[in-house]
Amino acid sequence: MEQEQNKAESVRRMYADFVVPSYQRSLTLTRGEGMYVWDADGQRYLDMGGGVAVNSLGHAHPRIAAALHRQALTLTHTSNLYYNEQQALLASRLVKQLAPGKIFFCNSGAEANECQYKLARKVGNPRGRFEIITALNSFHGRTLAGIAATGQGKVRVGFEPTVSGFKHVPYNDLDAVRAAVTDQTAAVLIEGIQGEGGVTPATAEYLLGLRKLTKERGILLLWDGVQCGYFRTGRFQSFQRILENVSGAAEFLPDAVAMAKSIGGGFPMGAVWINAGHADVFQPGTHGTTYGGAPLSCAVANAVLDEIEEKNLAANIRAMGELLKQKLSGLGRASIKEVRGMGGIIGIALTVDGAAAAAKLQQAGLLLIPATGNVLRFLPPLNVSEEHVEEAVGIIKKTL
Numbered sequence: 455m456e457q458e459q460n461k462a463e464s465v466r467r468m469y470a471d472f473v474v475p476s477y478q479r480s481l482t483l484t485r486g487e488g489m490y491v492w493d494a495d496g497q498r499y500l501d502m503g504g505g506v507a508v509n510s511l512g513h514a515h516p517r518i519a520a521a522l523h524r525q526a527l528t529l530t531h532t533s534n535l536y537y538n539e540q541q542a543l544l545a546s547r548l549v550k551q552l553a554p555g556k557i558f559f560c561n562s563g564a565e566a567n568e569c570q571y572k573l574a575r576k577v578g579n580p581r582g583r584f585e586i587i588t589a590l591n592s593f594h595g596r597t598l599a600g601i602a603a604t605g606q607g608k609v610r611v612g613f614e615p616t617v618s619g620f621k622h623v624p625y626n627d628l629d630a631v632r633a634a635v636t637d638q639t640a641a642v643l644i645e646g647i648q649g650e651g652g653v654t655p656a657t658a659e660y661l662l663g664l665r666k667l668t669k670e671r672g673i674l675l676l677w678d679g680v681q682c683g684y685f686r687t688g689r690f691q692s693f694q695r696i697l698e699n700v701s702g703a704a705e706f707l708p709d710a711v712a713m714a715k716s717i718g719g720g721f722p723m724g725a726v727w728i729n730a731g732h733a734d735v736f737q738p739g740t741h742g743t744t745y746g747g748a749p750l751s752c753a754v755a756n757a758v759l760d761e762i763e764e765k766n767l768a769a770n771i772r773a774m775g776e777l778l779k780q781k782l783s784g785l786g787r788a789s790i791k792e793v794r795g796m797g798g799i800i801g802i803a804l805t806v807d808g809a810a811a812a813a814k815l816q817q818a819g820l821l822l823i824p825a826t827g828n829v830l831r832f833l834p835p836l837n838v839s840e841e842h843v844e845e846a847v848g849i850i851k852k853t854l
């Protein structure tokens with residue numbers, strides 16, 4: 455034990471000396487299995503944050519390990535100067551989830567959104583259109599254009615001048631978007647459920663209204679499904695869930711959809727689906743990234759998708775989300791103002807300091823992710839079980 459504590463201390467010291475301090479860190483984690491992680495002191499934690507919506511199959515999943523091992527011994531990286539079977543297969547499977555179109559592969563959520571900004575510029579360019587409208591409180595990544603797109607001023611402080619061409623309007627407010635569109639507008643970009651912004655779902659009317667407006671004005675509707683997508687709501691993308699049983703929903707489809715996080719289950723990966731009408735906009739030399747769609751990442755993503763499909767994890771996370779919401783609402787805690795979200799993206803809005811509450815829960819063995827506005831997020835693996843939900847709610851009941 456003493457040796458383990460020394461290890462944690464020595465890791466922390468090396469971070470202090472050698473790692474850029476751009477994150478606030480707490481535990482030193484040494485291993486994970488399923489829904490649990492262990493720290494250097496041997497303490498176990500129930501990981502309901504899922505590495506911020508990344509560990510879609512939990513920790514150390516044997517199927518991911520086997521796919522990595524198999525592919526690493528076969529073909530790891532080739533560059534995009536060549537074809538590889540794993541990329542072709544994954545692209546065809548992702549297109550099947552949505553509608554006719556094509557996939558661009560990259561390595562992260564910010565990069566997937568960069569592809570969307572460039573798509574908007576490339577399509578809008580001949581007509582002098584370049585502006586992208588995004589929502590206040592949104593989060594789209596930490597690149598220079600990502601912080602310009604993000605509707606939270608705090609991410610831009612100290613990094614001025616901001617990349618030009620982004621406008622922010624209140625979320626779920628169609629009139630605000632309508633008023634912001636000009637002859638220079640190229641696209642509107644939104645998250646289906648704002649994650650970092652505090653777990654706020656879009657309304658069905660907003661989505662349908664946005665699609666109608668963007669079609670009328672000849673501009674693109676871009677979708678950031680990096681956090682709320684990839685089956686997290688119980689459907690492949692959150693708009694499919696939000697618009698279930700809504701009249702007029704069948705015609706709703708964004709022009710592009712950004713994916714990352716859960717797609718690789720922990721292996722860095724991003725992807726953008728682009729609709730058939732714009733799928734050939736990026737010709738050779740216009741966009742690219744060295745590692746995008748490498749055999750290794752695509753083999754892992756194919757294995758993740760196999761597991762999701764075979765075990766019907768979309769249905770599982772949908773049911774677990776309902777159970778979690780019901781149990782959290784049933785707690786009757788004065789410190790919990792609201793429980794919102796769906797499936798595997800649930801937020802509890804607190805009347806107390808969110809970061810302090812997260813620290814307290816962590817001490818009690820439960821990992822959650824703080825979001826803006828004293829909200830704590832549940833972003834569990836898609837294979838979370840009823841026992842884990844019970845355990846998480848039990849810890850909250852005892853602690854908050």
Ligand SMILES: Cc1ncc(COP(=O)(O)O)c(C=O)c1O
Nearest residue numbers: 562563564593594595649680681
């Ligand atoms: C909605 C959304 N978009 C984009 C990103 C950026 O993704 P990445 O950190 O992989 O660049 C995030 C990350 O949290 C996100 O939640």
